[in-house]
Amino acid sequence: MSMNMKGSITLLGIFLAFATVAAADERYVLHYESPANDVVRIDKGKRNQRAEFGFIQTALPMGNGRLGAMFSGGIETEHLLINDITLWMNAKRGLDEVSQSGARxxxxxxxxxxxxxxxxxxxxxxxxxxxxxxxxxxSSVEPLGNYAPFTDVLISTGHEPPRVRDYRRSLDSRTGLGTVSYTIGKGKFRREFFCSHPHDVVVARYTAEDATLNLTIETVTKHNVVQVKAADDRIVLTGEAKMVRDNVEFMQIVQIDAGNADVAPQSDGSVTVSGASEVTIYLAGYCDYLPVYPSFKGRDYKADCEKTISAAVKLGFDSLKQTHVDDVSALMNRCRLELDFQPSGLTTDKLVAGDSSLELENLYFNYSRYLQLSCxxxxxxxxxxxxxxxxxxxxxxxxxxxxxxxxxxxxxxxxxxxxxxxxxxxxxxxxxxxxxxxxxxxxxxxxxxxxxxxxxxxxxxxxxxxxxxxxxxxxxxxxxxxxxxxxxxxxxxxxxxxxxxxxxxxxxxxxxxxxxxxxxxxxxxxxxxxxxxxxxxxxxxxxxxxxxxxxxxxxxxxxxxxxxxxxxxxxxxxxxxxxxxxxxxxxxxxxxxxxxxxxxxxxxxxxxxxxxxxxxxxxxxxxxxxxxxxxxxxxxxxxxxxxxxxxDESTGWSTGWKTCFWARLHNGDKAHQIYRFLTAQRAYPNLFDFHPPFQIDGNFGGAAGVCEMLLQSHLRxxxxxxxxxxxxxxxxxxxxxxxxxxxxxxxxxxxxxxAPYILHLLPALPSAWPDGRVHGLRARGGFEVDLAWEAGRLIAATIRSEKGGTFRLYADGTLSENIVLSVGQSYSWAEQTKH
CATH class of the missing domain: 1.50.10.10 (Glycosyltransferase)
Structure with missing residues (x-):
């Protein structure tokens, strides 16, 4: 080969050495020493009242693609915001095929x-x-409508914030597990949250050690409530989201398992739990939306709620949690960015409040991948x-x-x-x-x-x-x-x-x-x-x-x-x-x-x-x-x-795009300057993109820019x-x-x-990232790529092919000949030893 590189093809490939899962934990975890800014409790009697500004920017998100949740970690009251991505309002559906387009x-x-x-x-x-x-x-005169919230679940503990010590609220984006922990006196309290894709439920578990749990659980919605009823250990809420034509109907079931503790339904639709050491809460919710043009209706949402919640309760918390962790971690571990830095131990809000760092830049990329698979x-x-x-x-x-x-x-x-x-x-x-x-x-x-x-x-x-x-x-x-x-x-x-x-x-x-x-x-x-x-x-x-x-x-x-x-x-x-x-x-x-x-x-x-x-x-x-x-x-x-x-400076999504532009212009330092601005100046405490207000495209545009700095494959x-x-x-x-x-x-x-794609390795590596590794980037042509670099130079790469194919490599300013891989083969590149 006439390149300043050496390569080999093997069936197994030569994989890069990455940090162990345990050592990489901090690269994925958002953590805080205080609850989210949910300072106004939603009143069930005021459907249109929204939480005070701050919840969306400080609460922590979970999601399975359709069903979403955010948890506040509130001490007195945990606020779970629930969303269904298909729940819209103020539009029309069910018109004839032509009219439903809205066209004039x-x-x-x-x-x-x-x-x-x-x-x-x-x-x-x-x-x-x-x-x-x-x-x-x-221009059309037909209403577009808007995306709308689903429900809010409020879990009151009776705990007084001044008595709380050792508070920690966290989200592990590698596993999709949210946690809250603190102590009151000798009692240790812990909450775990997740939103399961395999089983389509939101799950929360409260545990107490050397103490007992006395909870009140209620659910509300900003939409018209058809009925909210508590019976035995269950709360069922049905409602309607207002449309210009054909309201959207929905249902949510909250199922409570408190073991042998006392569980009592209340006349206002809430449920109280007394004297428990462990309480598990399961939530399922659907609306009647189906993606069928032009009706966009027909889901048997009530039957789906019953079926989903029954299956979840039967499996139980431990099984649901393990399946969820296996599901999320498999996707998250496919691609990992590992810049070399010494973890600071700072909480995420303090990282954001600083002048940016490799730690924040690394976390932002991995967290953006988590947001993607969640929504x-x-x-x-x-x-x-x-x-x-x-x-x-x-x-x-x-x-x-x-x-x-x-x-x-x-x-x-x-x-x-x-x-x-x-x-x-x-x-x-x-x-x-x-x-x-x-x-x-x-x-x-x-x-x-x-x-x-x-x-x-x-x-x-x-x-x-x-x-x-x-x-x-x-x-x-x-x-x-x-x-x-x-x-x-x-x-x-x-x-x-x-x-x-x-x-x-x-x-x-x-x-x-x-x-x-x-x-x-x-x-x-x-x-x-x-x-x-x-x-x-x-x-x-x-x-x-x-x-x-x-x-x-x-x-x-x-x-x-x-x-x-x-x-x-x-x-x-x-x-x-x-x-x-x-x-x-x-x-x-x-x-x-x-x-x-x-x-x-x-x-x-x-x-x-x-x-x-x-x-x-x-x-x-x-x-x-x-x-x-x-x-x-x-x-x-x-x-x-x-x-x-x-x-250089702009809104969140524009900053993300400029990161991509500069990467494609092969100016890694400029791309990094823009990405650093995005992570430090265009991020809320929960790392949601600061447009302002919140828009998620900046998160995804910034992550795309990181990919473009490290690997480009658009030329043929x-x-x-x-x-x-x-x-x-x-x-x-x-x-x-x-x-x-x-x-x-x-x-x-x-x-x-x-025509084979040209895989350009480290086309815009910034000088601020002299040492690092990335595992599992994807390239056009159907290839997966691992890279490692030291002192700003590529030292090793592995290209894998699941389906077989041909590509050319461009690295160190040199273009390879065509490289052909069969199904399952890998190609390994290593920097030549200099004498």
Whole structure:
């Protein structure tokens, strides 16, 4: 091999040496010396009263993907917030198939009126402007609704905080176990919590040593209570979440096992326990939601509650706990980041209050993986703006699905961080969108093939345009980027067969929706560049409607390329494939503007003073794959200028994205600077992302950025004989020789589907992380990767293949030849000994 490396292939592989499980515990544990800030107890008589600000930011989260909980660790009263990710309110369901999409019925001539305003440059917001006409003719008047809390369980102890000593509240993200412990006098009290994915229940156990437990357990909801009844050792609550049409019904059962202690139901629906040494509380809850378009109803939620709670009680606490720990730890142990640091012993809130540290940065990554598996697994809908956890009937931004980055960012780290199961809810949701979006495409845009999606989504198939015309017009291309990238990682042909109709439908829509601009190039319009404005001095800060925005054009090229590859792999739709290949060179080119920046719009409207948090016109850099320092030097340099203009500090999700950008630009120290800001300045005490307020996408974007610093695999080798990446890799943009600073799309030929991925090891390792290890990162092509480094240099790597495949390695500035692995084989790389 002509590389400055040596490698070998074995059936077992050579695994890196990692710290023992016991020694790695602190890398996963959040711990505190005081309860969460749940200073207002919820009153059962005031359904709309919410806990005072602080609970969501300080309580500790658990979840199984559908069912979620947060525990406060309160001394007098434990507050368990319960969420069901399918429980929404204030929307409509059960309409006919067309109406359920929410789409506005737009006459063809009215749509042409809107487009004419764009062609004529009717900027601003006055009557007759692009903004005004888009709102008038295209925007839906149907309600989107919002995600809503489920219930609250309150467990009163009668303990007085001043008497408490040795208080500790913790969450082990490696096992998904929450604990609270303290002493009062000679008595030792302990609580354990978990939310089981295998058995779909929340479980709590209270124990007392040299003391007894006297508890009052009650459950409340902010929704309309149909009935709350305590009988024997059980509390059953049924309720309704208000909808504009067809209220959502739900049930929760709380089962109490106190052994031989006295358990007494009360007339107010609570249960008291007296003189116990151990109390176990089981909770099951469901609503009537089913992901069936257009009814979104039909689950036998009452029967499911009974069945689930009975099965859990029969198994008992110890069995449920062991199964839960085995389930969570198996997923968490797949991928482990281990930076070298000396544990400080500081509580997590003090770590966050400090100036950041390797300890916090390490914990943040591992905890983000825990949040991912907790809020996106086994559910029919994806994680939302707050993941799974919400305590408000009026959450920020509806706690909905924003498709101009947020829901996509929620899934960037799933595959690189080896949590492939967590992607399924996203895939299932997009199937619903494709079904509903076909009606939106036809009714609003007059496009008879394919499907369309607007800015905001819900769990009821809403695909219409947002009520504000300046908002995002299309999102199908970005959603499909996530869909195909999942295939790139898992190489699952059955999955590709499953999503191909969705991919093709999105491409079919744009084939018909794209229209020639004045220069003859094909552009997306109406559109915008989320959420930025241009010509602000002339037309104001709401001048956002545009044509041919760079992010749209980049994503359409990405979508067409993915659809071409999928059709080749599956051996179908050759004529449609040729159509896409012919259209790619006709797309509006990417352009470098007067300041050397990558233009955000086809016109050179960018301002160096613009520090807007969205940098959507770099989507081809990340999460796309078409701008790289290794393959597109001029576009790379233009992206650097854009990043300099936009600055460093921003909201949580934007900070996460900037971490990814700088990693893809191979600037590890800059990526680390942004990630450090995210962990120290954009994290609440419980490490939830500080947008502000709380949004979970920053957690996932930051974790994705860590993956990008350590391993990149988005480039493809189309020339096996080339010795440099610039000669080997497929390049999606070529300079137009007749027009300076214009870069035209390149249509892939049929060989791209067989092109191996290039695994770039430690592409952006920060100098602040001189020594460390990472186990179980995933690379495109279906590979799993372990890495170890010392003094800032890669010293060992192992690449494993479950399905077999071919790849090339790029490490220490050298590109390997093709490396072929059979099923179950591993390849080991080690740094050459220097003499």
């Amino acid at each position: 019925d737009v006459a063809r001539e009215d749509f042409e009126t809107v487009r004419k305003a764009y062609r004529e440059g009717k900027y601003g917001t006055k009557r007759g402007s692009m903004e005004s006409l888009s709102t008038t003719y295209l 996106s697994r086994g559910a029919p809908v994806p994680s939302n703006l707050q993941g799974l956890w919400n305590d408000s009937l009026r959450p920020p931004w509806n706690c909905d699905y924003h498709t101009d980055i947020n829901v996509q960012m929620n899934y960037w780290m799933v595959d690189p961080a080896n949590l492939t199961e967590c992607f399924r809810p996203f895939a299932e949701w997009t199937k619903i969108l494709a079904e509903s979006g076909a009606h939106t495409a036809r009714k609003t845009f007059g496009v008879d093939k394919g499907w369309s999606m607007g800015l905001n989504g819900n769990v009821f198939g809403f695909t219409a345009q947002n009520e504000h015309g300046r908002r995002n017009q299309q999102a199908g291309h970005w959603l499909c980027q996530n869909l195909f990238d999942h295939f790139a990682f898992n190489q699952d042909r059955a999955y590709l067969e499953e999503i191909y109709p969705t991919l093709k439908g999105a491409a079919e829509f744009f084939v018909e929706f794209l229209a020639p601009w004045k220069d003859g190039s094909l552009v997306v319009y109406p559109t915008w560049s989320p959420e930025n404005a241009y010509l602000v001095k002339q037309y104001g800060k709401l001048n956002k409607q545009a044509y041919g925005a760079s992010w749209d054009q980049q994503l359409v090229l990405n979508l067409f390329t993915d659809c071409i590859e999928a059709s080749i792999v599956l051996g179908r739709d050759e004529e449609f494939r040729k159509t896409l290949q012919a259209m790619i060179p006709r797309l509006c080119p990417q352009k470098i503007g007067q300041y050397g920046q990558l233009q955000e719009w086809p016109e050179d409207w960018d301002r160096p003073q613009d520090t807007h948090r969205h940098i959507s016109h770099l989507i081809a850099l990340h999460p796309g794959r078409d701008i790289s320092p290794l393959t597109t030097k001029e576009l790379y340099e233009a992206a650097l200028v854009t990043m300099k203009h936009r600055g 080798s189309v020339n096996a004989d080339a010795r440099s990446i610039s000669d080997a890799a497929f390049v999606a943009y070529r300079k137009n020789p007749s027009t300076p600073n214009h870069y035209q799309g390149v249509a892939p030929d049929d060989t791209l589907a067989d």
